[in-house]
Amino acid sequence: MRYREAGFDSMVNESSHLPRRVRRWSCAAFACAMVWCVPTAARAGQDGLVNPHEGSPAATRAGRALFATRCAECHGADAKGISGPDLTELWAVGSADQRTFQTIRAGISGSIMPSSAAPDDELWAIVTYLRSIGTASPVEFATGDADRGREIFQSNCARCHRVAGRGGRLGPELSRITVTRSRASLTQAIRDPGASMAVGYRTVTLVTRDGDEIRGVKKSADAFSVQVVDTDERLQGYLRADLRDVRDETSSLMPAFGVDRLSDGDLDDLLRFLASMREADAAP
Ligand code: HEC
Ligand code: HEC
Numbered sequence: 551m552r553y554r555e556a557g558f559d560s561m562v563n564e565s566s567h568l569p570r571r572v573r574r575w576s577c578a579a580f581a582c583a584m585v586w587c588v589p590t591a592a593r594a595g596q597d598g599l600v601n602p603h604e605g606s607p608a609a610t611r612a613g614r615a616l617f618a619t620r621c622a623e624c625h626g627a628d629a630k631g632i633s634g635p636d637l638t639e640l641w642a643v644g645s646a647d648q649r650t651f652q653t654i655r656a657g658i659s660g661s662i663m664p665s666s667a668a669p670d671d672e673l674w675a676i677v678t679y680l681r682s683i684g685t686a687s688p689v690e691f692a693t694g695d696a697d698r699g700r701e702i703f704q705s706n707c708a709r710c711h712r713v714a715g716r717g718g719r720l721g722p723e724l725s726r727i728t729v730t731r732s733r734a735s736l737t738q739a740i741r742d743p744g745a746s747m748a749v750g751y752r753t754v755t756l757v758t759r760d761g762d763e764i765r766g767v768k769k770s771a772d773a774f775s776v777q778v779v780d781t782d783e784r785l786q787g788y789l790r791a792d793l794r795d796v797r798d799e800t801s802s803l804m805p806a807f808g809v810d811r812l813s814d815g816d817l818d819d820l821l822r823f824l825a826s827m828r829e830a831d832a833a834p
Contacts, residue, residue, distance in 0.1 A: 600749050601647040603671075603678045605723060613679025616672055624662065629683060634663060641684040641729065650677050682726070690733040691825030694815075699823025702816050710804065713827050719783050720767060721804055722748050728825040736821060740812070743802035753799040754778055756788055764788075767803060771796070 603609035618627065624634035631637070640646050654673050657665030666673060708717040711724045727736065738745055747753070754768040756776065766778035769785070776796055777787045781803065790796065812820070 599648045599651060601651070601674050601677055603674050604647065604681075604750065606678060609675045609678040610682045611679075612672075613675035613677070613682075616668075616676050617679055620666075620668075621676070629680060637680055638684055641681055647677050647681065650680065684729055691728050691821050694818035694820070694822030696819070696823045696826045698816075699819035699821070699826075702812070702820050703823055706807070706812070707820075713824070720751075720779060720781065722751055724824055725827045728821065729828050733821065736824075737817065740807050740817065740820075741809075742806055743804040744800065744806070747802050751803075753801060753803050755795075755797040755799060756793050757795040757797070759792060759794050761794070765803070768798070 617625075617629070621629075621634075621637075624632055625637050626632045626634075629637040640650055651673055653663075654666055654676060657663050703711075703713065707724075710718040710721040712719065713723070713725050731739070739748075750769060751767045754766060754776070756764045756766075756778065758764070764778065764780050764786075766780035766786075769777040769779060771777070773790070775787055775789050776793070777785065779785050807817075
């Protein structure tokens with residue numbers, strides 16, 4: 551069954567066939583953690599700074615309001631720059647959440663760009679907002695046939711990826727991926743997914759005390775618990791005390807699409823289709 555933010559009740563019911571000793575939380579508090587109110591969720595692990603609100607519509611709204619009061623006087627209401635520079639192109643070459651966060655936190659010495667002592671959550675909200683309005687050069691994706699690309703996407707990718715709110719949830723939502731990633735980095739992500747795994751979608755295998763193995767993508771982890779979306783797309787929380795092992799894997803759950811499965815022409819069509827979706831509403 552598909553995991554949906556609103557569908558936690560049915561998830562609880564469907565989970566009853568699993569061993570009782572594996573305690574799980576599929577509750578509303580968990581939905582909350584995925585959205586806005588538990589900032590520790592995505593900060594766990596060795597990943598260093600990770601935007602805990604990536605893609606969240608609530609954070610985007612909060613960030614827009616914060617930006618208007620704290621940053622617009624120098625960077626412009628549309629972030630296209632006044633006395634401070636244009637901030638809409640920060641993501642044009644790969645992901646820059648972390649760097650942008652640190653710039654806003656520290657300011658830029660020797661310039662009028664101030665440092666900020668605001669709570670992490672507020673700064674991440676601003677980062678989330680800036681990323682949502684970011685632009686990468688559409689010229690990079692101007693070739694190819696979007697209609698063919700849509701068909702290729704439906705048959706090869708939609709079972710794991712959403713576009714415009716539809717599709718699977720094992721992998722990240724892709725509506726705005728051509729805004730924040732260059733053509734070269736997207737080509738690598740599709741041809742060789744193991745080369746660098748998207749933050750929040752790293753592969754993990756959990757081994758229960760009974761020896762059952764659960765594979766999925768790790769959403770968060772702390773000293774006591776691990777939260778994963780398993781390969782059936784169910785968001786599940788496990789207590790470490792109930793697990794024999796938690797193995798972080800180096801291979802992606804996404805299959806590699808080499809030229810044998812996806813020709814260069816197909817890839818061109820696919821990227822053209824994804825670029826055509828950049829104005830789509832990414833909300834679930
Ligand atoms: C008083 C004016 C001013 C305010 C207020 C201000 N900035 Fe800046 N900002 C600047 C200037 C000027 C620079 C360029 C500094 C330099 O590179 O010498 C800058 C640079 C930046 C950069 C780096 C841009 C790049 O190309 O790497 C980011 C990111 C940024 N500001 C974000 C923000 C955010 C977010 C806020 C609100 C929380 C904010 N700024 C508030 C003036 C300001
Ligand atoms: C079996 C599920 C599955 C299928 C099928 C699949 N993906 Fe993925 N994809 C994932 C997972 C999981 C990730 C996150 C881990 C990673 O980055 O490799 C991912 C990551 C990605 C990323 C990187 C996103 C980012 O933010 O870094 C892109 C781009 C992508 N997939 C595109 C595609 C395209 C295009 C197709 C179809 C040709 C496809 N995927 C098919 C599961 C899948």
